[in-house]
């Protein structure tokens with residue numbers, strides 16, 4: 001009798017467990033489906049259909065990218081997603097204090113987050129091999145600095161104009177400490193050997209052009225051929241493979257993914 005009771009109990013628990021596991025799987029699949037319907041409205045059809053066709057591969061890549069995030073290297077920052085005034089990078093380094101740099105500095109007081117330094121050094125080495133010297137002209141800008149900068153622009157050019165070419169405090173990727181303006185910070189950089197080299201090669205080192213030409217409506221910013229953000233090699237490859245090389249699409253996706261609380 002005891003033995004029978006035991007077996008019955010065992011069957012009951014096994015069944016309950018299986019039911020729970022299967023149910024969990026189903027809800028997960030439907031969560032993902034709902035999530036995709038939701039984001040499909042915001043992404044170009046060409047991007048969504050490629051993901052739909054290769055979902056398994058896409059999710060393996062996504063998982064790797066999310067795992068690779070260092071500090072807040074994939075946080076979405078734009079005119080709708082502001083960083084708080086209190087946001088500061090983990091560790092900031094004064095570039096002029098580094099020895100054996102493989103790139104030039106436009107000013108002596110440029111700072112960057114420590115997490116980008118190796119990659120910048122490697123990129124500088126690779127550029128040098130191709131006969132090109134990269135110049136770093138702007139890096140980390142704290143919230144208070146951006147506020148002062150924006151207010152000065154607004155005073156000089158008017159608020160509406162300032163908003164077109166300058167980020168308001170909290171909206172700037174420079175507050176992350178992982179963003180660099182290279183060269184002369186003008187459109188002319190797109191045609192210099194260094195500008196062309198960056199456009200072609202920066203992604204190989206984890207850097208991404210934040211505001212590409214023709215994407216003003218998507219990014220909310222004018223084309224800036226000099227402005228690159230470090231997102232890491234895994235993310236820059238992911239961006240190129242699945243999001244047509246458009247950082248805004250990828251970071252918006254990742255932002256929504258994180259907020260959806262769906263687990264991979």
Ligand SMILES: [Zn+2]
Pocket residue numbers: 138174179180181226227228
């Ligand atoms: Zn910039």
